[in-house]
Amino acid sequence: MGMEHRWGVRRPIDLDVMVDCHSRGALRGRIRNISSGGLFVATGAASPPVHAGVDLAFTLRTNGLTRISRIEAVVTRVAEGGFGLMFSQFNPNGLAAVLTAPAAEPAYHANAA
Secondary structure (H helix, E strand, O other): OOOOOOOOOOEEEEEEEEEEEOOOEEEEEEEEEEOOOEEEEEOOOOOOOOOOEEEEEEEEEEOOEEEEEEEEEEEEEEEOOEEEEEEOOOOHHHHHHHHOOOOOOEOOOHHHO
């Protein structure tokens, strides 16, 4: 196992996400953990390559309101069952939304489409 380069503490989460890989198109996944610097997306599909730029879109329901948040990231590692991402631009609103999201109340379900 390699040296850990993470800056933030990981928080477990279970949230549907759409990942638009700039070089390969879109895929659906689930955010399994997140920190202030990145996250891990579990997916049954082929993962984007390391260093690929991606755009994440997820929907959250908070206080009866539903909103879409978007975050830009870069693939830092590919593992069995998913891939790790590092945020490429600081987006305080999008990041705060997902870091404080109640994992039990996702507004969008990838398997429902």
